[in-house]
Amino acid sequence: xxxxxxxxxxxxxxxxxxxxxxxxxxxxxxxxxxxxxxxxxxxxxxxxxxxxxxxxxxxxxxxxxxxxxxxxxxxxxxxxxxxxxxxxxxxxxxxxxxxxxxxxxxxxxxxxxxxxxxxxxxxxxxxxxxxxxxxxxxxxxxxxxxxxxxxxxxxxxxxxxxxxxxxxxxxxxxxxxxxxxxxxxxxxxxxxxxxxxxxxxxxxxxxxxxxxxxxxxxxxxxxxxxxxxxxxxxxxxxxxxxxxxxxxxxxxxxxxxxxxxxxx
Numbered sequence: 001x002x003x004x005x006x007x008x009x010x011x012x013x014x015x016x017x018x019x020x021x022x023x024x025x026x027x028x029x030x031x032x033x034x035x036x037x038x039x040x041x042x043x044x045x046x047x048x049x050x051x052x053x054x055x056x057x058x059x060x061x062x063x064x065x066x067x068x069x070x071x072x073x074x075x076x077x078x079x080x081x082x083x084x085x086x087x088x089x090x091x092x093x094x095x096x097x098x099x100x101x102x103x104x105x106x107x108x109x110x111x112x113x114x115x116x117x118x119x120x121x122x123x124x125x126x127x128x129x130x131x132x133x134x135x136x137x138x139x140x141x142x143x144x145x146x147x148x149x150x151x152x153x154x155x156x157x158x159x160x161x162x163x164x165x166x167x168x169x170x171x172x173x174x175x176x177x178x179x180x181x182x183x184x185x186x187x188x189x190x191x192x193x194x195x196x197x198x199x200x201x202x203x204x205x206x207x208x209x210x211x212x213x214x215x216x217x218x219x220x221x222x223x224x225x226x227x228x229x230x231x232x233x234x235x236x237x238x239x240x241x242x243x244x245x246x247x248x249x250x251x252x253x254x255x256x257x258x259x260x261x262x263x264x
Contacts, residue, residue, distance in 0.1 A: 080111035094227035
């Protein structure tokens, strides 16, 4: 077992970004493992059993507060990452992380870490769905997307907290601002506003798919011979982008295609 211990130490300590070794949730993978295990147990067993003979909770105030919070948090993170390199020294080609403790790289790393806390907070969405007995919204796509997003951002902060790896975080945070604004207005707007928004609901899924296409094209640059970027995270990241894209595409076909409309 000595080789396993050495391998674990190499992967999670020696190869990690030493700047985050003492940061909350970053010392080892076990806090994230514990959070995700608790999340899956809660949504698959505890909450379904708890809600079996109960009436759905309203939670309208909770949902409004949650949406407003997510709008603010994602807006701050998108702005923070954009102004920590993308509006100064970065370009849209191959940009490697800066592992120094200079102010701008540390600022970038800090906003990347805050994205991790946002992804943890987003796990609450599934619990809200189940407490409202909106179980169909807690789909496999929804759960997988939340779990893999948390895992990928943890890996990003742990190993490559900057450079071209920050691009998908910035774009995704911007998309989430749009998404949560839609949720807020559709839940709390007037009937006229709700009816107007419903006509464009499919565009949330389209925006997500366009986002994944852009992120995929950008990430493929890591495999160019001229780009010395570390590829381990890329080998994890790219297949998951394709998987999530496929699931969003299937969701779109199922809910918004012409054939679906005719069958209804």
